[in-house]
Amino acid sequence: MEPKSDNLNRDDLSAPSPDPWEAAYLRFETPKQEIQKFVARLRKLGAAQWPRNTEIVELFCGRGNGLNALERLGFTHIEGVDLSPRLITQYRGSAKCFVGDCRQLPFADRSKDMLIVQGGLHHLPALPEDLEEAFSEMQRVLRKDGRAVFVEPWLTPFLKFVHAVSENPLARRLSNKMDALATMNQFERRTYEQWLTRPDLIRKLARTYFSPVHESFEWGKWNFVGHPR
Numbered sequence: 001m002e003p004k005s006d007n008l009n010r011d012d013l014s015a016p017s018p019d020p021w022e023a024a025y026l027r028f029e030t031p032k033q034e035i036q037k038f039v040a041r042l043r044k045l046g047a048a049q050w051p052r053n054t055e056i057v058e059l060f061c062g063r064g065n066g067l068n069a070l071e072r073l074g075f076t077h078i079e080g081v082d083l084s085p086r087l088i089t090q091y092r093g094s095a096k097c098f099v100g101d102c103r104q105l106p107f108a109d110r111s112k113d114m115l116i117v118q119g120g121l122h123h124l125p126a127l128p129e130d131l132e133e134a135f136s137e138m139q140r141v142l143r144k145d146g147r148a149v150f151v152e153p154w155l156t157p158f159l160k161f162v163h164a165v166s167e168n169p170l171a172r173r174l175s176n177k178m179d180a181l182a183t184m185n186q187f188e189r190r191t192y193e194q195w196l197t198r199p200d201l202i203r204k205l206a207r208t209y210f211s212p213v214h215e216s217f218e219w220g221k222w223n224f225v226g227h228p229r
């Protein structure tokens with residue numbers, strides 16, 4: 001599960017990413033734009049009411065913009081986990097970050113108050129097996145009154161419209177963002193489509209491991225908050 005971000009060799013990891021998905025992800029949004037988006041999203045999910053010393057782990061944290069958003073909102077006990085050392089090494093902030101697989105978390109049973117995933121579950125290669133593993137790990141790590149928070153893509157009419165636009169060659173030429181989105185979709189197509197086409201399975205599994213306190217669908221996203229069962 002180690003190394004922590006502190007131990008990573010930044011010289012090896014600072015070169016442009018050779019992974020085409022990562023390269024497109026890095027040009028889709030600037031860190032500033034993504035942090036602003038996450039701050040607004042967390043506020044909508046009720047972050048103002050969460051105690052500032054809540055022990056929070058951002059799973060699939062990538063380059064840590066979700067962690068930066070949590071810091072900006074004043075949370076003081078935050079950690080991150082992501083599979084990519086290259087993305088984690090780009091994080092600048094006070095959270096402790098772990099390179100690791102979210103299907104096998106480096107935390108003790110019942111040790112965290114909140115686990116947040118923003119756009120990570122749809123990267124898991126095998127449904128339902130990997131999702132069950134990830135949910136089961138989250139259930140193990142969360143305290144009884146803890147909360148799992150998921151924000152993932154969902155095939156709403158808005159998302160269908162975005163897909164149609166992003167696949168249009170003219171839109172791709174005119175908008176760097178649309179081109180980056182289409183490139184990301186192309187490289188994650190298998191897991192992304194698998195995720196988008198199994199909504200009933202995903203919602204059923206989420207309810208197997210977590211009892212929902214909030215669920216909404218908007219702007220192409222599924223927002224789910226639940227306590228571990």
Ligand SMILES: C[S@@+](CC[C@H](N)C(=O)[O-])C[C@H]1O[C@@H](n2cnc3c(N)ncnc32)[C@H](O)[C@@H]1O
Binds near residue numbers: 059062067081101
């Ligand atoms: C869309 S990014 C999430 C971005 C993140 N919210 C941020 O602030 O940068 C998805 C992330 O999932 C990570 N990932 C994919 N499979 C994973 C796994 N099994 N365990 C942990 N991280 C994983 C990728 O490395 C990538 O950083």
